Amino acid sequence: MSCTYGNKTLSGTYITDRDGMAVVKLSSGYNIGVEKAFCTLVSPAPASAPRAAPIRQDPKLPELAIISTGGTIASRIDYRTGAVTSQFDADDILTAIPALAEIGRYRTKVLYTILSENMTPAIWQELAKAVYDEIKHGVTGVIVTHGTDTMAYSAAALSFMIDTPVPVIFVGSQRSADRPSSDNAMNGVCAALAAESDLGEVAVVMHATTNDDSCAIHRGTRVRKMHTSRRDAFLSIGIPPVGTVDYATRTVT
Template sequence: MTQLFVSGDLVHCDYGGKKRNGVYITDRDGMAVVKLDSGYNIGVTPDACSFVTRSPPSPQKKTDVPQNRSLSNLAIVSTGGTIASRIDYRTGSVTSQFDASDILIAIPELAEIANYRTIPLATILSENMTPAIWQDLARAVFDEIKGGAQGIIVTHGTDTMAYSAAALSFMLDTPVPIIFVGSQRSADRPSSDNAMNAICAASVATSGLGEVAVVMHATTNDDYCAIHRGTRVRKMHTSRRDAFRSLGVEPIGTVAYPSREVTLSPGAVRRGTQKPALHDKIEPRCGLLQFYPGMSPDILKAYEGYAGLIIAGTGLGHTGTVLIPQLRHLAESGTLLVMTSQCLNGRVCDRVYDTGRDLLAAGVLEGGDMLPEAALVKMMWVLGNEKDTKKAAGLMQADLKGECTRRSAHGL
């Protein structure tokens, strides 16, 4: 007879020919989900499990947050990321913590780096991020800067972190570091990267940096984190701890671990270079379209009425010639069109082949070496702040926050 278990029950289960200890989490699709002592979850038939004991609720101990006047004062703005998460061994679940005392309990090394104020802005999966939330985030960060924070940490899910980092790069002029950080693997996994990423992010937030950046593992080892400019970074792997890469440029710095030594590149913007300013207007009626062979021009009709459209073309920046009449129609109707490349490295040049020249004649602008997602966010910001079409076109091709370069360096 199948036994009934309650979340948090300690159980023995037969798996792989061995008896293993674990915590019963839930029943899913007729299988019992059990968290093993190693931290990994397995699915076994309920009959393979035997009850051991019922675990009492985990105590939720709060402690006073120590304030050290010799340390910097940082703000942590959370959007649902996992700068600190803790396992409830009663249920086997992982919860993100937004209270400063919870963060220091989970990652006590942070107390050696700074004092913290925490602002829980949102609790969302990063695929649910929107331009409206970018605006709320920029305003919250700006308020913390004006309130005296010497650095800001933004915790964020990794899937769309590059979009949000680019958005704040354009929406804020900052004299202090604004550091985005996330975790590829949750705290219940032995290979979690959350603690090291958070420690490195706090170290950069107290450094001499003065711009928006993403700080994440640089390798699969726990040796150092890379500091990526907010407009030049991309998530390049679904699950590796070193998923984030600077594209077209080198990272703007590194953080050694466990020494926490921050090294900034000569091109990194320094603390205090800019005066704080908020430019939070956004035009959300912009799109990003990736060209593929055989794409029908009818797809472009969905973008009629849009203020702008970023195209991720092939190679030097091409689409099939069959799309050009509809692209010309969009441009003549007032939609700003900018071409980027799916190649990610290198730059668009539509003057080499006939197709490129025809695209230019149709009203498509070259996007240089901008990343498609950074170009999309930039277009939303530009069109939200500049209504003159010619001026907006000029801004799209100008380097505003390190998102494009005049030339591509060899090997990048």
């Protein structure tokens, strides 16, 4: 990409654009943001990698819905920039966590692909409608993938917006899927198990400890994120968690 700004022309690698601004990596390694109107794409963007075949789903298993809004659980490292970017959709999550296919069969919907700091009350309304539609369809439970920074706010909002007879489980991850210490797979499996429980409310399911042993089920109106990077960053405030998912035995208590 070539960009001209203030009588000076710079060339670099096109990364992305948002809100009319192009992000360009210069040969120096620095990234700059320039108004897209001043830039010309001189070479085609690299072709996307072919999508993996959808995982086979067992029609005998309970039907769950996955509504994807983005966040780290749906992200990977962009090695051009070193940043974590939201690039997965709901079907990608199933491919990335094959163990989900042993728990249920899934309807998937990509509502948004955003980082959680960009969540808004208007999107909460859209999300509540999407969750309602899935409940009306007759699914056993609904899983909402969400960035962790504002997940507690979204869970609380939907708790007041939806009177649900089935579990509505918010889940995220502190570390992206391609990091060795990622918590996305365990959190995803725990969320699916919680979504098949007899819980009739909105909850957040995340690591209960720093180890890969169990997840806590937090009531949507009483959960808070207490740390920026710990895998057990979420705690119930004023009450104990409403349940626990044992990862090894795949049991919910």
